[in-house]
Amino acid sequence: MAYTPVTALLRGLKVLEAVNRIGPATLTEVREATGLPKASALRALETLCHGGYVAQDGESRRYLVAARSLALSNNYRADAALLAAGRPVMQRLREASGWPSDLAIYQAGKMAIADTNRQPGTFSVNRTVGSRVSVMRTAIGRAYLAFSTEAQRAAILEDLVAGGDADEREAGDAARVAALVERTRERGYAVSDREFVPTIRAAAVPVMHHGRVLCAFNLIALAQAVPLATFEDTYIPMLKEARARIEAALSEAGDG
Structure with missing residues (x-):
């Protein structure tokens, strides 16, 4: 040497x-x-x-x-155990609900899609693995942010403010962020109702492991096809149940 x-x-x-x-x-x-x-x-x-x-x-x-560690490599990938636990559950959720889901991790100022069961050409917005979406305007980003620890959330918000992206401008409004976090944690899920994409109604939940958020995943539907009441009463409970199955699979894998 x-x-x-x-x-x-x-x-x-x-x-x-x-x-x-x-x-x-x-x-x-x-x-x-x-x-x-x-x-x-x-x-x-x-x-x-x-x-x-x-x-x-x-x-x-x-x-x-902290969030900056995830920016060390643009080739960051979700843990294989997380994908192994999430993929079959997401597929069953799609079969039961008829609507697709994405699983995303936080990466350098955006939510990066780590897995998805969207079918190309069948939806108005077709995301693929590696697509990056807003933290503040999407349900999947809001769920991740709200269930992060105080320190993680502060680091993420610092990234968003420093990035200057118009989609993340609410990150600089402490009162709005606090209200969003409180509302999301009370519900146990986040929503984005035709806010990020005008035709899309979405809800998302965090996936927790050993007290920390690993990722978030969503369920999305066309707003014109699914009334809000149906979405809340039928699909959000299904989403929460799917989250519980992913967390159980992760715990089992960790204990094995």
Whole structure:
């Protein structure tokens, strides 16, 4: 090797990897996972927090990966276990409801579609894996945002404001964001009723694992074909049930 590795950088990456693997983690858990001295682990965590790659939850004081970490690679892909758990459930939901769904993760200021069961040419908006949609104007983005931790949400909102995208302008309105988060968490789901696409009525729920949001997934329908009351009374309960099945599958996979 023609150069000396930067030990501090390697140490920081090791800590970031541990936080990502553990989920919301205490300093002790990070220290044990990395084998670093307490002072070194704390210094690395504080540096990563300063850079926006890790955040510390204001309530639990645990550390978690912040939104900027997901922007490290444009080739970021959803975890295989998540897709394996979600795909069959989404397909059954489509068969039962007659309407398609998308599964999306947050990535660098947008929700990135990680999986979808839309059929090309059969819907007014045909998204594919890798398509990127608004956080603030879509149900899938609102669900992810609302059920993120306080620290995650702050990092996402910072990204959205800095990006200057017109579709995300509400991210800078603290009162509107607070109302959206409160309403969504009370309901247990988010809605976007002909707001992002004038013909589309959508609802979305978060998928949670070990207390953190992994992704969100939606159910969409043509507004002219499905009255709002039918959508709320029939399809949203189906969406919630599907979410529970995905979370159960993830837990089972993790315990296996």
